[in-house]
Amino acid sequence: MSRPLQIVLAGGNGQIGNLLARHFHGQGHQVVVLARVTQASSWQTMEWDGTTLGAWASTLEQADVVINLAGRNVNCRYTDANRRSIKESRIQTTRLLGEAIGKMAHPPRLWMNASTATIYRHALDRPMDEDTGELGGKEPDAPSTWRFSVDVATSWEEAFFSTLTPRTRKVALRSAMVMSPDRGGIFAELLRLVRFGLGGTAGSGKQFVSWIHGEDFLRSIEYLIHHEEMRGPVNLASPNPVPNRDFMHALRKAWGMPVGLPAREWMLELGAIFLRTETELILKSRRVVPDRLLQSGFRFQFPEWPAAAEDLVGHWRARRQGARCPQHLAL
Numbered sequence: 577m578s579r580p581l582q583i584v585l586a587g588g589n590g591q592i593g594n595l596l597a598r599h600f601h602g603q604g605h606q607v608v609v610l611a612r613v614t615q616a617s618s619w620q621t622m623e624w625d626g627t628t629l630g631a632w633a634s635t636l637e638q639a640d641v642v643i644n645l646a647g648r649n650v651n652c653r654y655t656d657a658n659r660r661s662i663k664e665s666r667i668q669t670t671r672l673l674g675e676a677i678g679k680m681a682h683p684p685r686l687w688m689n690a691s692t693a694t695i696y697r698h699a700l701d702r703p704m705d706e707d708t709g710e711l712g713g714k715e716p717d718a719p720s721t722w723r724f725s726v727d728v729a730t731s732w733e734e735a736f737f738s739t740l741t742p743r744t745r746k747v748a749l750r751s752a753m754v755m756s757p758d759r760g761g762i763f764a765e766l767l768r769l770v771r772f773g774l775g776g777t778a779g780s781g782k783q784f785v786s787w788i789h790g791e792d793f794l795r796s797i798e799y800l801i802h803h804e805e806m807r808g809p810v811n812l813a814s815p816n817p818v819p820n821r822d823f824m825h826a827l828r829k830a831w832g833m834p835v836g837l838p839a840r841e842w843m844l845e846l847g848a849i850f851l852r853t854e855t856e857l858i859l860k861s862r863r864v865v866p867d868r869l870l871q872s873g874f875r876f877q878f879p880e881w882p883a884a885a886e887d888l889v890g891h892w893r894a895r896r897q898g899a900r901c902p903q904h905l906a907l
Contacts, residue, residue: 587646674739705867752813756790776836781821
Protein backbone atom coordinates (compact mmCIF):
# COMPACT_ATOMS: atom_id res chain seq x y z
CA MET A 577 0.00 0.00 0.00
CA SER A 578 1.30 3.44 -0.95
CA ARG A 579 0.32 5.19 2.30
CA PRO A 580 -1.18 4.28 5.66
CA LEU A 581 -4.97 4.24 5.64
CA GLN A 582 -7.25 5.66 8.30
CA ILE A 583 -9.64 2.85 9.22
CA VAL A 584 -12.53 3.23 11.67
CA LEU A 585 -14.12 0.12 13.16
CA ALA A 586 -17.50 0.85 14.73
CA GLY A 587 -18.39 -1.78 17.31
CA GLY A 588 -14.89 -3.20 16.93
CA ASN A 589 -14.37 -4.88 20.32
CA GLY A 590 -15.69 -8.29 19.26
CA GLN A 591 -13.86 -11.20 17.68
CA ILE A 592 -14.11 -9.90 14.10
CA GLY A 593 -13.27 -6.36 15.16
CA ASN A 594 -10.15 -7.54 16.98
CA LEU A 595 -9.15 -9.65 13.98
CA LEU A 596 -9.41 -6.62 11.68
CA ALA A 597 -7.84 -4.15 14.11
CA ARG A 598 -4.78 -6.30 14.78
CA HIS A 599 -4.33 -7.03 11.10
CA PHE A 600 -4.51 -3.44 9.88
CA HIS A 601 -2.60 -2.03 12.86
CA GLY A 602 0.13 -4.59 12.18
CA GLN A 603 0.36 -3.30 8.61
CA GLY A 604 1.00 0.23 9.84
CA HIS A 605 -2.46 1.69 9.22
CA GLN A 606 -4.14 4.10 11.60
CA VAL A 607 -6.93 2.17 13.31
CA VAL A 608 -9.65 3.69 15.48
CA VAL A 609 -12.14 1.45 17.28
CA LEU A 610 -15.48 2.87 18.40
CA ALA A 611 -16.91 0.88 21.30
CA ARG A 612 -19.32 1.20 24.18
CA VAL A 613 -16.57 0.07 26.55
CA THR A 614 -13.01 1.12 25.73
CA GLN A 615 -10.19 -1.36 26.28
CA ALA A 616 -6.43 -1.04 26.48
CA SER A 617 -4.97 -1.78 23.06
CA SER A 618 -2.21 -0.84 20.66
CA TRP A 619 -4.60 1.27 18.59
CA GLN A 620 -6.84 4.19 19.39
CA THR A 621 -10.23 3.53 20.94
CA MET A 622 -13.07 5.97 21.46
CA GLU A 623 -16.27 5.56 23.42
CA TRP A 624 -19.63 5.78 21.70
CA ASP A 625 -23.10 4.73 22.76
CA GLY A 626 -24.30 3.79 19.29
CA THR A 627 -27.33 6.06 19.64
CA THR A 628 -26.16 9.70 19.65
CA LEU A 629 -23.66 11.84 17.79
CA GLY A 630 -20.57 12.74 19.76
CA ALA A 631 -16.85 13.39 19.61
CA TRP A 632 -16.38 10.01 17.94
CA ALA A 633 -17.86 11.39 14.71
CA SER A 634 -14.69 13.41 14.07
CA THR A 635 -12.82 10.16 13.38
CA LEU A 636 -14.95 9.65 10.27
CA GLU A 637 -13.90 12.94 8.68
CA GLN A 638 -11.49 12.16 5.84
CA ALA A 639 -11.30 8.49 6.87
CA ASP A 640 -10.45 6.06 4.12
CA VAL A 641 -12.60 3.21 5.40
CA VAL A 642 -15.39 2.78 7.94
CA ILE A 643 -16.41 -0.76 8.84
CA ASN A 644 -19.54 -1.05 10.94
CA LEU A 645 -19.69 -4.22 13.03
CA ALA A 646 -22.01 -2.93 15.75
CA GLY A 647 -24.94 -4.98 16.95
CA ARG A 648 -25.99 -7.08 19.90
CA ASN A 649 -24.61 -10.64 19.99
CA VAL A 650 -27.13 -13.10 18.51
CA ASN A 651 -25.91 -15.96 20.71
CA CYS A 652 -28.98 -15.89 22.95
CA ARG A 653 -32.55 -17.15 23.12
CA TYR A 654 -34.81 -15.21 20.77
CA THR A 655 -37.22 -13.83 23.36
CA ASP A 656 -39.30 -10.81 22.40
CA ALA A 657 -36.97 -8.50 24.32
CA ASN A 658 -33.86 -10.00 22.80
CA ARG A 659 -35.33 -9.84 19.30
CA ARG A 660 -36.02 -6.12 19.70
CA SER A 661 -32.52 -5.52 21.01
CA ILE A 662 -30.83 -7.53 18.25
CA LYS A 663 -32.70 -5.76 15.47
CA GLU A 664 -32.72 -2.24 16.88
CA SER A 665 -29.02 -2.31 17.79
CA ARG A 666 -28.12 -2.96 14.15
CA ILE A 667 -30.54 -0.55 12.52
CA GLN A 668 -29.93 2.26 15.01
CA THR A 669 -26.13 2.23 14.75
CA THR A 670 -26.28 2.00 10.95
CA ARG A 671 -28.59 5.01 10.72
CA LEU A 672 -26.42 6.91 13.20
CA LEU A 673 -23.31 6.39 11.09
CA GLY A 674 -25.25 7.42 8.00
CA GLU A 675 -26.37 10.61 9.75
CA ALA A 676 -22.80 11.44 10.75
CA ILE A 677 -21.35 10.70 7.31
CA GLY A 678 -24.09 12.70 5.57
CA LYS A 679 -23.10 15.86 7.47
CA MET A 680 -19.41 15.75 6.60
CA ALA A 681 -17.52 17.99 4.23
CA HIS A 682 -15.00 15.20 3.65
CA PRO A 683 -16.83 11.89 4.25
CA PRO A 684 -15.16 8.46 4.22
CA ARG A 685 -14.36 7.06 0.79
CA LEU A 686 -15.73 3.62 1.69
CA TRP A 687 -18.32 2.39 4.17
CA MET A 688 -18.58 -1.34 4.70
CA ASN A 689 -21.46 -2.53 6.84
CA ALA A 690 -21.70 -5.96 8.38
CA SER A 691 -24.49 -8.21 7.15
CA THR A 692 -24.83 -11.99 7.17
CA ALA A 693 -24.97 -14.98 4.86
CA THR A 694 -28.09 -16.11 6.70
CA ILE A 695 -30.03 -13.58 4.65
CA TYR A 696 -30.51 -16.32 2.03
CA ARG A 697 -33.08 -19.09 2.27
CA HIS A 698 -32.45 -22.56 3.65
CA ALA A 699 -30.76 -24.07 0.58
CA LEU A 700 -30.03 -27.73 -0.09
CA ASP A 701 -30.73 -27.67 -3.81
CA ARG A 702 -28.36 -25.04 -5.21
CA PRO A 703 -25.79 -22.38 -4.27
CA MET A 704 -26.85 -18.84 -3.40
CA ASP A 705 -24.89 -16.01 -5.01
CA GLU A 706 -25.50 -12.27 -4.89
CA ASP A 707 -27.41 -12.05 -8.18
CA THR A 708 -29.53 -15.20 -8.25
CA GLY A 709 -29.64 -16.11 -4.57
CA GLU A 710 -33.11 -16.14 -3.00
CA LEU A 711 -33.61 -14.26 0.23
CA GLY A 712 -35.10 -16.31 3.03
CA GLY A 713 -38.07 -15.82 5.29
CA LYS A 714 -40.76 -17.27 3.06
CA GLU A 715 -39.94 -20.96 3.34
CA PRO A 716 -43.19 -22.72 4.36
CA ASP A 717 -41.57 -24.88 7.04
CA ALA A 718 -38.99 -22.39 8.34
CA PRO A 719 -39.01 -21.90 12.13
CA SER A 720 -39.90 -18.43 13.37
CA THR A 721 -36.31 -17.93 14.55
CA TRP A 722 -35.06 -18.38 10.97
CA ARG A 723 -37.61 -15.89 9.66
CA PHE A 724 -36.56 -13.45 12.38
CA SER A 725 -32.89 -13.68 11.39
CA VAL A 726 -33.74 -12.95 7.76
CA ASP A 727 -35.91 -10.01 8.84
CA VAL A 728 -32.98 -8.61 10.83
CA ALA A 729 -30.61 -9.03 7.89
CA THR A 730 -32.91 -7.47 5.30
CA SER A 731 -33.87 -4.59 7.61
CA TRP A 732 -30.21 -4.01 8.41
CA GLU A 733 -29.26 -3.78 4.73
CA GLU A 734 -32.27 -1.58 3.96
CA ALA A 735 -31.17 0.87 6.67
CA PHE A 736 -27.65 0.82 5.24
CA PHE A 737 -28.45 1.36 1.57
CA SER A 738 -31.26 3.87 2.19
CA THR A 739 -28.97 6.42 3.88
CA LEU A 740 -27.94 9.27 1.58
CA THR A 741 -24.16 9.24 1.32
CA PRO A 742 -23.52 9.98 -2.38
CA ARG A 743 -19.79 10.54 -1.96
CA THR A 744 -19.18 7.31 -0.04
CA ARG A 745 -18.99 3.90 -1.68
CA LYS A 746 -21.01 1.24 0.15
CA VAL A 747 -20.50 -2.51 0.51
CA ALA A 748 -22.67 -4.84 2.60
CA LEU A 749 -20.59 -7.73 3.95
CA ARG A 750 -22.72 -10.88 3.77
CA SER A 751 -20.24 -12.91 5.78
CA ALA A 752 -20.29 -16.62 6.41
CA MET A 753 -18.76 -18.02 9.60
CA VAL A 754 -15.22 -16.64 9.92
CA MET A 755 -12.84 -19.41 10.96
CA SER A 756 -9.82 -18.22 12.92
CA PRO A 757 -8.05 -19.89 15.86
CA ASP A 758 -8.61 -17.09 18.38
CA ARG A 759 -10.41 -17.75 21.62
CA GLY A 760 -14.14 -17.28 21.69
CA GLY A 761 -14.64 -17.69 17.96
CA ILE A 762 -16.83 -20.23 16.21
CA PHE A 763 -13.85 -22.35 15.16
CA ALA A 764 -12.68 -22.71 18.77
CA GLU A 765 -16.17 -23.81 19.79
CA LEU A 766 -16.43 -26.39 17.01
CA LEU A 767 -12.95 -27.70 17.76
CA ARG A 768 -13.83 -28.04 21.42
CA LEU A 769 -16.67 -30.38 20.47
CA VAL A 770 -14.24 -32.46 18.40
CA ARG A 771 -11.62 -32.58 21.17
CA PHE A 772 -14.18 -33.97 23.60
CA GLY A 773 -15.54 -36.54 21.16
CA LEU A 774 -18.78 -34.64 20.48
CA GLY A 775 -17.99 -33.40 16.98
CA GLY A 776 -20.22 -35.72 15.02
CA THR A 777 -22.95 -35.06 12.49
CA ALA A 778 -25.58 -32.53 13.59
CA GLY A 779 -29.16 -33.34 12.71
CA SER A 780 -29.40 -34.91 9.26
CA GLY A 781 -25.90 -33.71 8.34
CA LYS A 782 -27.19 -32.69 4.90
CA GLN A 783 -27.40 -28.97 5.71
CA PHE A 784 -24.61 -26.96 4.10
CA VAL A 785 -22.05 -25.01 6.11
CA SER A 786 -20.76 -21.77 4.61
CA TRP A 787 -17.43 -20.68 6.03
CA ILE A 788 -14.37 -18.54 5.29
CA HIS A 789 -10.82 -18.88 6.58
CA GLY A 790 -9.75 -15.87 8.67
CA GLU A 791 -6.90 -15.13 6.30
CA ASP A 792 -9.22 -15.06 3.28
CA PHE A 793 -11.64 -12.88 5.22
CA LEU A 794 -8.90 -10.31 5.82
CA ARG A 795 -7.68 -10.56 2.23
CA SER A 796 -11.20 -10.08 0.89
CA ILE A 797 -11.67 -6.95 3.03
CA GLU A 798 -8.41 -5.56 1.64
CA TYR A 799 -9.54 -6.48 -1.87
CA LEU A 800 -12.81 -4.60 -1.43
CA ILE A 801 -10.96 -1.54 -0.16
CA HIS A 802 -8.78 -1.32 -3.25
CA HIS A 803 -11.31 -2.33 -5.91
CA GLU A 804 -13.58 0.67 -6.25
CA GLU A 805 -15.85 -1.08 -8.73
CA MET A 806 -17.12 -3.32 -5.92
CA ARG A 807 -20.37 -1.97 -4.50
CA GLY A 808 -23.55 -3.33 -2.98
CA PRO A 809 -23.87 -6.74 -1.28
CA VAL A 810 -20.85 -9.04 -1.41
CA ASN A 811 -20.76 -12.62 -0.12
CA LEU A 812 -17.69 -13.29 2.02
CA ALA A 813 -17.55 -17.07 1.98
CA SER A 814 -15.44 -19.87 0.62
CA PRO A 815 -16.51 -20.92 -2.90
CA ASN A 816 -17.03 -24.45 -1.55
CA PRO A 817 -19.65 -24.79 1.19
CA VAL A 818 -19.91 -28.38 2.42
CA PRO A 819 -22.59 -30.49 4.13
CA ASN A 820 -22.36 -30.57 7.91
CA ARG A 821 -21.49 -34.28 7.82
CA ASP A 822 -18.43 -33.65 5.63
CA PHE A 823 -17.53 -30.46 7.46
CA MET A 824 -17.29 -32.18 10.84
CA HIS A 825 -15.55 -35.22 9.37
CA ALA A 826 -12.79 -33.01 7.92
CA LEU A 827 -12.39 -31.20 11.23
CA ARG A 828 -12.14 -34.47 13.16
CA LYS A 829 -9.56 -35.74 10.66
CA ALA A 830 -7.50 -32.54 11.00
CA TRP A 831 -7.48 -32.96 14.77
CA GLY A 832 -6.85 -36.71 14.67
CA MET A 833 -10.14 -37.73 16.29
CA PRO A 834 -11.54 -40.82 14.52
CA VAL A 835 -15.09 -40.57 15.85
CA GLY A 836 -17.56 -37.96 17.01
CA LEU A 837 -20.85 -38.43 18.80
CA PRO A 838 -23.70 -37.38 16.48
CA ALA A 839 -26.45 -35.10 17.74
CA ARG A 840 -30.07 -35.60 16.75
CA GLU A 841 -32.16 -32.52 16.13
CA TRP A 842 -34.10 -32.94 19.38
CA MET A 843 -30.81 -33.17 21.28
CA LEU A 844 -29.63 -29.91 19.71
CA GLU A 845 -32.90 -28.18 20.59
CA LEU A 846 -32.69 -29.38 24.19
CA GLY A 847 -29.06 -28.32 24.48
CA ALA A 848 -29.84 -24.89 23.04
CA ILE A 849 -32.40 -24.30 25.77
CA PHE A 850 -29.86 -25.07 28.50
CA LEU A 851 -27.17 -22.97 26.78
CA ARG A 852 -29.67 -20.16 26.17
CA THR A 853 -28.99 -20.01 22.44
CA GLU A 854 -30.64 -21.12 19.19
CA THR A 855 -29.98 -24.02 16.81
CA GLU A 856 -30.23 -21.98 13.60
CA LEU A 857 -26.44 -21.70 13.24
CA ILE A 858 -26.22 -25.50 13.09
CA LEU A 859 -29.43 -26.63 11.38
CA LYS A 860 -30.09 -23.99 8.70
CA SER A 861 -28.46 -24.88 5.37
CA ARG A 862 -26.31 -21.98 4.21
CA ARG A 863 -25.08 -22.78 0.71
CA VAL A 864 -23.56 -19.39 -0.07
CA VAL A 865 -20.94 -18.72 -2.76
CA PRO A 866 -18.86 -15.54 -3.40
CA ASP A 867 -19.69 -15.02 -7.06
CA ARG A 868 -18.93 -11.30 -7.14
CA LEU A 869 -15.47 -11.75 -5.61
CA LEU A 870 -14.63 -14.61 -7.95
CA GLN A 871 -15.90 -12.83 -11.05
CA SER A 872 -13.81 -9.75 -10.22
CA GLY A 873 -10.63 -11.80 -9.93
CA PHE A 874 -10.24 -12.53 -6.22
CA ARG A 875 -8.54 -15.86 -5.49
CA PHE A 876 -8.91 -17.72 -2.22
CA GLN A 877 -5.88 -19.16 -0.46
CA PHE A 878 -8.13 -21.66 1.32
CA PRO A 879 -11.00 -22.56 -1.03
CA GLU A 880 -11.44 -26.11 0.36
CA TRP A 881 -12.43 -26.93 3.93
CA PRO A 882 -10.12 -29.93 4.60
CA ALA A 883 -6.97 -27.86 3.90
CA ALA A 884 -8.38 -24.91 5.83
CA ALA A 885 -9.21 -27.13 8.80
CA GLU A 886 -5.68 -28.55 8.87
CA ASP A 887 -4.18 -25.06 8.76
CA LEU A 888 -6.45 -23.76 11.53
CA VAL A 889 -5.82 -26.77 13.75
CA GLY A 890 -2.08 -26.30 13.25
CA HIS A 891 -2.28 -22.66 14.33
CA TRP A 892 -4.51 -23.53 17.27
CA ARG A 893 -2.03 -26.15 18.50
CA ALA A 894 0.93 -23.82 17.99
CA ARG A 895 -0.75 -21.13 20.05
CA ARG A 896 -1.65 -23.62 22.74
CA GLN A 897 1.99 -24.65 22.94
CA GLY A 898 3.12 -21.06 23.23
CA ALA A 899 4.58 -20.88 19.74
CA ARG A 900 4.24 -17.71 17.75
CA CYS A 901 1.67 -17.69 14.96
CA PRO A 902 2.16 -15.98 11.58
CA GLN A 903 1.39 -12.27 11.82
CA HIS A 904 -1.90 -12.48 9.94
CA LEU A 905 -3.36 -14.67 12.69
CA ALA A 906 -1.46 -13.42 15.71
CA LEU A 907 -4.19 -12.33 18.07
